[in-house]
Amino acid sequence: RLARSGRKVTVLFPGNPYAFSNGSEVADRLERAGIDFEAVPGLIVELAAPVMSGIPLTIEGLSASIGFGLVTGGETVVLRLASGWWESGISALLQNGRPPETPAALILNPGQPGQHRVSAPLSELARKAATYGLRGDALLVLGPGVDMSERLDTLSKRPLHGRRILITRARHQVDPFRRELVDLGAAVVEIPTLEIRRLPIDDRVRNAIKNLDRTALVIFASANAVDIFFQMLTTSDLDARTLHNSKLCAIGQETADALAGHGLRPELVTSEYTAEGLANALEGWEMKGMRVLVPRAEVARDALPSLLANRGAEVEILPVYSAVCPAEATPALLRLFDGDGVDVITFTSSSTVVNFVQAFPEDRLPAILGDAEIACMGPVTADSARKLGLEVSIVAREYTTHGLVQAISEATARK
Template identity: 30%
Template sequence: MAKGFVALVGAGPGEVGLLTLRGKEYIEKADVVVYDRLVSPEILDLIPKGTKKIDVGKHSGNHKVPQEEINNILLKEAKEGNMVVRLKGGDPFLFGRGGEELELLFENNIPFEVVPGITSAISVPSYAGIPVTHRDFCSSVHIITGHQKKNEELKINYKALCEAGGTLVFLMGVASLKEIMDGLIKAGMDKDTPAAIIENGTCPNQRMVAGTIENLYERATVEEIKSPSVIVVGEVCKLADKYNWFNKRPLFGKKIIVTRPKESGNELSTKLKELGCKVYDYPCIEIQEMTDNQILKNEINCISSYSWMVFTSKNGVDAFFKYLLKENMDFRVLKDIKIAAVGLKTAQSLKERGITADFVPDVFDGENLAKGLLERTKKWEKVLLVRALRGTEEIPNILSEGGIVFKDIPIYNTLFKNENAQHMQELIEQNEIDLVTFTSGSTVEAFVKSMPKVDLSRVTGICIGEKTALKAKEYGIRHFVSDEATVASMISKILEVCNEKSRNMWKRDKAKKAEGK
């Protein structure tokens, strides 16, 4: 059997955007991924289906898989001829025991590569607005492990650190926070030296507690700061209030469930994450393309008899052109036919394939699409409607009432899914979710049916249009409707709703304080 290969990949501090391109490349072509606890779920989602995943995560004081066994797992998988990725939080060579994992591979002549990761020692302070070096404050940074073996004291030369005069960054030091702060004070550091501890750095639930080396432990204890956290000591901590860009993003701290299918939900999820919120992707519907479509094949063979072809979603466009490719055809079959699209997203999907829609309604919904077609279609012209299997009856009804001859062809089906429904239900019951986004009536229906025991009074929805809102109303879901049926408009509505919620919370807090005086 061919000898395998091991890539030792640093996954960075948690934020998926901080994973290196080289690391992503290896993850996507791996046969086996051996990963740690600190690798974020978003990065684990990059692992392709069918790839073998081995969780060897370690918690403080609890080694799920001993280091020696991890080393043997890498060797065993490589000897079987696999391309193995050892995925480690941060950088594999900075307190990551990466060097130990390579020893056994080297001894057994297994080829390997090390892909550096962005270390939390630099990135986490950056996300908290703390530059670890600054010309006005310091000219050096020192990275120290705060981890110790059980029942042993830390082996830190506090006196040398005090004399060095630079910024001190302690990793894996939550359990030793008091010992570290006391050690610095005893070694002669001014007790008023600024210090900060940052929990879950670079992630949407990032928290920071600031103070001095004298009071940081007490403040962190009150706030119940937990691992993973990074401790920073030095004058640069004073800059956090001014430079803390991460926590100042408009949706920081908000938690939103996105129900769109994975194929179409990325844009909404990505933009929400950029605005600072924690996104729970819950694709409760799945698009199933109907590739063996004899009815469509028959209509394509006589496509010249139609004057209009109508697309009611991006999914329909995608499915139609995949069908053409499967049949060794392309957009030239539409050369003598006018194209209508329900909205800008659908029109953009057509444009990407070299087709400019002849008609897009000003209001992006089925009613306005159908009424616009009535104005543009002569009585003798035929319309081919390409859409979902169980599409709304609104468009066919309006076309029929207007005397338009049309054919309604299903090209994809919408299936309901309930993967991870239990977790979503628990989050809702614990009041952990601020909003749920709905981009169609089917996402509302799938969401409700996937968790029949959920208390819908705890759900606040953001609906992309009035038709989606009607479905939310049918189930008694409190909701808001975007002004337009676009992702951009949905995000504007989310910002508006969240700002209003924040103002109301501020008013309530202010009233409580006044009441207590």
């Protein structure tokens, strides 16, 4: 239907669309319906996963042929084994004449970022895999290339290899965080528990913008506040020049980076994500009579305006966005933790924590989360998590997603 209407449609298959999938059936139906299509060849997992594990399938002078399945020929053999059938598959190969000392490897989660390899002589492989407590579908690879895997396997040497990490951050802010985790070998699961919604431009917003030429200091509490405030300026046919009379303060480096994206450099960037920390950073500033504007979330702590007002400042809090929990977050989280769960749960703000916790029955939360570690981007978020009954084990010293990735990597290295 979509293709007939002129849309371009992509159908994704694991590996190759014409191997171990129903891609040929889909292609046949499209051809019969008179719809143009193109089949793009892919790499089947039997060929891809060994490469990701550092196992060459052919080696000049040692292995020139590849067999798939329970074959008697082939100097290298690749065999899919379902969970619970490892020992049967290995026994069948031995009974078919494979020498017990044949170099062999089991690859768990083949083709995935969290794939794991166990290597041993064929006759010892099942016992070694059982020692590690491994389970699930796997690829069995045997042949001389297995002996090279320790040297050629770069994937398993990444610091977060095999770690399943949950990102709860708002979807539009995920990309740099996800890329850095994946580059370090993590298997990333994204379930945003936060959605940023811009509030309408009402009289309060219009008055705040109108009075910017008399505003001495604008304090941005988050990158979201920066981006949405500038959207409001653009909608009002204004731009950054409207702030020419104002000094700018950014709470955290990510907020400062957001301002830089609009061509602005703040006079002050605080490293602490607390009202008290900001007040201390402004200690040398004469605040009496100063007009201060704070664009921020609709719901936030009121400590900052109180602290600044106590020093004589005229503080206006300007809510520019609301932070809500996406409707799909709760069922997605329940499915995740009913299944394999994750090793690390990351929180980048108090809102992500609150919305996450609300997805689960309070009395069952510890049992549901199991051994998953809680990692927070700074002490304020960590404090919110602890108040909600979560045991926080990782807190970033640098309050950015890069700092959070570093903290997770350091914690993993200590294990």
